[in-house]
Amino acid sequence: MDKMSDRWVFRFLSGLLGVLLISAGFIYGQTVSGKGQIISSFESPADLQRLKLANDRVSLTDEHVTEGKSALKVEFLHPGTASIELLAETSPWDWHAFGAIAVDISNPADQEVWIGIELHDAASTGIAAKYIGGGGNVAPHDSVSYYYPIGPSSSLERGMRGGPPMVPGITPVSDIPGSNRRLEAGHVTACKLTFRYPAGVKSVVIDNLRLLPPFNYDGIVDAFGQYTRADWPGKVTSLQGLLAQKQQEEEEIKAHPTVPDRDEYGGWASGPQAAATGFFGTVKRDGKWWLVDPAGHLFFSLGIDVIDSRPGGDSFTFVEGRKEMFTWLPTSDEPLGKYYGQEDHAIYGPAKKGRTYGFYLANLDRKYDSEWPAAWRASALDRLRAWGFNTIGNWSDPALYAYRKVPYTATIEIAGNYAHVASGLDYWGKMHDPFDLAFVQAVDRSIQTGTGKYRDDPWCIGYFIDNEISWGGNGGDKEHFGLVYGTLSGGSDSPAKQAFVAQLKSRYSTVEQLNKAWGAAFASWQALLEHPYRPAASLPASMKDDFSKFLTAFADQYFKTVRDAVKKYDPHHLYLGCRFAWRTTEAVNAAGRYADVVSFNIYRSHVDAQEWGFALSLNKPCIIGEFHFGAVDRGMFHSGLVTTPDQQARAAMYKQYLESVEDNSAFVGCHWFQYYDEPLTGRSFDGENYNIGFVSVTDTPYPEMVEAAKAVASELYSRRGGK
DSSP: OOOOOOOEEOOOOSTTTOEEEETTOOBOOOOEEETTEEEEOOOSGGGGTTOOOSSEEEEEESSSOOSSSOEEEEEEOSSEEEEEEEEOSSSOBOOTTOOEEEEEEEEOSSSOEEEEEEEEEOOTTOOOOEEEEEEEEEOTTEEEEEEEEOGGGOTTTTTOSSOOOSSTTOEEOEEOTTOOSOOOTTOEEEEEEEEEEOTTOOEEEEEEEEEEOOOOOTTOBOTTSOBSSOOOTTOOOSHHHHHHHHHHHHHHHHHSOSOSSBOTTSOBTTSOBOOOOSSOEEEEETTEEEEEOTTSBEEOEEEESOOOOOTTSTTOEEOTTOGGGBSOOOOTTSGGGGGEEEESOOSSSSOSSEEEEOHHHHHHHHHHOTTHHHHHHHHHHHHHHHHTOOEEOTTOOGGGGGGOSSOEEEEEOOOSSOOEEOOSOOTTOOEEOTTOHHHHHHHHHHHHHHHTTTTTOTTEEEEEESOSOOOOOSSSHHHHTHHHHHHHTSOTTOHHHHHHHHHHHHHOSSHHHHHHHHTOOOSOHHHHHHSOOOOOSSOOHHHHHHHHHHHHHHHHHHHHHHHHHHHHHOTTSEEOOOOBSSOOHHHHHHHHHHOSSEEEEOOSSSOOTTTTGGGGGGSSOEEEEEOOOBOSSSSOSBOOSSBOSSHHHHHHHHHHHHHHHHTSTTEEEEEESOSBOOOTTOOTTTOOOBOOOSBOTTSOBOHHHHHHHHHHHHHHHHHHTTO
8 A cells, every 4th residue: 555754864884884885886984883873974075985976976065964064965867766775795784783774865856755765685594685665755845864673673573564653753664565574684785775756856965874773662552552652632541531532523423414415325416417217327427427326416426445343354453472562451351352353364573373452343342332333333324424425435344334324335356266367566466367267257156146235225336346456557568568478477278378379379370470570489379378488678569569459358358257247147236347556558448448437546645637637538437446645643653655744734635635536527436545543553464554544543533634524525516516
């Protein structure tokens, strides 16, 4: 799942920190040590004499100084990206005694700048250097101090993506997806600072790169699963306070149970009427796509994902190997001891398997009593309607569906024993090989089972099938044609490669013609099929055309196979696509040919009208399956994939995002990820601990988000309808 913030500035160091390389050059700075910190503050031209510059220009400046009398100004001479790399000179640095590396940066431009901090290491055994790292944004005309924790102070080593604030006024960077490896703090070989910026940004100012002392994690979690070392509005300090919050909210919902002008499904009660089929459908009216509810009213889907309190879910956090972090844990025979769980495949933390605990479930028990599941479900559904939502989103508790108060989207994952293909963007695993007959059979089985409970239910909008699968991306050729590269790396046992070679045979009469077009030297078609092949770095136009045609065939095969099974087993409900996170043009166009609705997960501050203008050309409605924003001003440690400064800004961004979706004629809805905050100390299997909930770990709503949701929902249909 982004990352945003506001201030930066650098302190540099020679001595232990070594050489600062900018592009092709390097700096030695002054060294000041004190209480475990090492500082370089660019105080004289002598600090620049050792610079060997390539793409950037540097100079001393007296603006935005945070240490000493001067700072380093880096001017960008090329658009897009730049980087500064700090390298160990002769041997790796030993940073065991420190807790974080910190940096300050100022952005004088009118546009936002992103900065990443990467730390590279090489183990003493000579393993090739790998990296961990994080990043954050610097707002226009702003400065921010960021830090990245290391060693025992690293939140990843403690089993969570983000950690507590180590120093007041300094913000932790958010982790970079893919940098999922603990740092060998005794063998740090490089610190790389990367800048990404839009056209028009000319420079940044850096000062004060330093090492911070370690952080003590003992006792950071209270009995309610909250942070112990801060207070904020809405923090629960007693059972009486928790119950008082519950009573106050119930009175508010009773007074305002829903937003106006809604039919029973949440459709536009007074709006234009479409054909009533008894199930959800789609219609294009006056150039805008809509869903249509079973009563025939126009419907725009506002949903929340992961409304779920079942044991074993994402609300559990590891206690194994880190009990010192918790001020309270029940014994197994206490009433709240029933909320212990077990995790066997943790990615981060001191233990990879062992005991977990569900603070959210324990709080629901405290709040609604020991028979809480039914009361909690009723409360969640009442909240959705009162807050203006009309859809139960992905990965929610199916028990909610039976109440028939709020429509829902069902979830089906294709699973089975069949071939897969790597795309290079395989975050959740390799891509299905849709040419494998075993995949076709797995689709049939999965969809027959997945649709069985819902095929006759009018409250079901439709099915999301798969999620964020590995299509590749629209970056350079290697990313765009990632599935083709993956296919070519296989052998004759690969169904995808068999299909690709068959396609090439239909275009080229002989393998010699293919060799001429590709600049290759295959001895025969069989040789191409049997042996892995890696194209040259630069692809000729004819090869790109062949690759694109295969991507189209690949995507068509996938979407047609899934669509046919959905319509075979449930002709009543909508096929809502695969929730693109990574996508190629070929895959998206294929989704438009076969899905009833094309789905995307879009983690941005808003849906940019220019970037997403293509959606209307698909001639199918589109829906957003996931988006969110977070902040760390209410006791949470990580803001999620899109960062805001505080809850007020988070609510303002929600309104901005929703209006950008409503104003795009192709989109028919968007679903927030997710209902509750992730555990403060990280969900058990991957350490995510994002402030992305409409409610906290104590089931306390964020009032700013609730009011923003109500306001947007109240204007939804009049705005979307053009009134």
